[in-house]
Amino acid sequence: SQQGEEDPQALSIQEGENATMNCSYKTSINNLQWYRQNSGRGLVHLILIRSNEREKHSGRLRVTLDTSKKSSSLLITASRAADTASYFCATVHGSSNTGKLIFGQGTTLQVKP
Amino acid sequence: GAGVSQSPSNKVTEKGKDVELRCDPISGHTALYWYRQSLGQGLEFLIYFQGNSAPDKSGLPSDRFSAERTGGSVSTLTIQRTQQEDSAVYLCASSITGTALSGANVLTFGAGSRLTVL
Numbered sequence: 001s002q003q004g005e006e007d008p009q010a011l012s013i014q015e016g017e018n019a020t021m022n023c024s025y026k027t028s029i030n031n032l033q034w035y036r037q038n039s040g041r042g043l044v045h046l047i048l049i050r051s052n053e054r055e056k057h058s059g060r061l062r063v064t065l066d067t068s069k070k071s072s073s074l075l076i077t078a079s080r081a082a083d084t085a086s087y088f089c090a091t092v093h094g095s096s097n098t099g100k101l102i103f104g105q106g107t108t109l110q111v112k113p
Numbered sequence: 114g115a116g117v118s119q120s121p122s123n124k125v126t127e128k129g130k131d132v133e134l135r136c137d138p139i140s141g142h143t144a145l146y147w148y149r150q151s152l153g154q155g156l157e158f159l160i161y162f163q164g165n166s167a168p169d170k171s172g173l174p175s176d177r178f179s180a181e182r183t184g185g186s187v188s189t190l191t192i193q194r195t196q197q198e199d200s201a202v203y204l205c206a207s208s209i210t211g212t213a214l215s216g217a218n219v220l221t222f223g224a225g226s227r228l229t230v231l
Contacts, residue, residue, distance in 0.1 A: 033219065041225045043204070092218060101146070101158075103155055106155050
C-alpha cells in the first residue's frame with residue numbers, strides 16, 4: 001500500500017508564482033524525500049528531510065515536515081516553466097532500518113510561461 | 114558506470130511471451146530497487162535488494178514476476194507469460210546503502226524500460 005499521498009493531484013500556476021505541494025503519510029518515518037519526474041521516465045532526487053528536522057532549504061525549494069500531523073510540504077518559489085514536472089514524496093517506515101522507499105501518487109505541476 | 118543503466122529502453126511483446134529487463138546500477142551501490150509505473154500513476158514498489166541479504170519481494174504482483182541480482186551488481190527483472198496489464202514503465206534505482214540512517218537511501222534512477230504488451 002502507498003505510504004505517502006500527495007495533494008493536490010494537479011496544480012497549474014503562472015511563471016513567477018509559488019507552488020506548494022503537500023504529502024501525508026501513515027506511519028512514523030526515518031526520513032522523507034522529494035523527487036521530480038520529467039516526461040514519465042526516471043526520477044531525480046530533490047531534497048531529503050530527516051524525522052528530527054522541521055524545515056530544509058535548497059535553492060528555490062523549501063521543505064517542511066510536521067511529524068505530529070504526519071505531513072510534509074514542498075514549496076517552489078518563483079516558479080519557472082522548466083519546473084513543469086511531476087513531484088513525488090517518498091518515505092521509509094520509522095520502524096525499519098532498511099532504505100526501502102515507498103512513493104506517493106505524485107502532484108503534476110504545470111507552470112505556464 | 115556514471116549512472117543507472119536500464120535496457121531495453123522500449124520493449125513491445127505479445128501477450129503470453131516472457132520478457133527480461135536489465136538494470137546496471139551505479140558501481141559500489143549496495144542497494145537496488147525495482148518500481149513499476151503505469152501511465153499517469155505513481156510508483157509501485159516491486160522488489161528491493163540490499164547487499165547479501167534476502168531480497169524484499171513484498172511488492173511483486175504475482176508469481177509471474179521474479180528478479181535476481183548477480184554478484185551484487187546487475188539485476189534482471191523477469192516477467193513470464195506477460196499480460197496486457199503488465200504494460201508500464203519499469204524503473205530501476207540504486208543507492209549507496211540500504212539504510213535510512215544518515216540519508217544513505219537517496220535513490221538514483223535509471224531512465225526506465227517501457228514495456229508494451231499487445
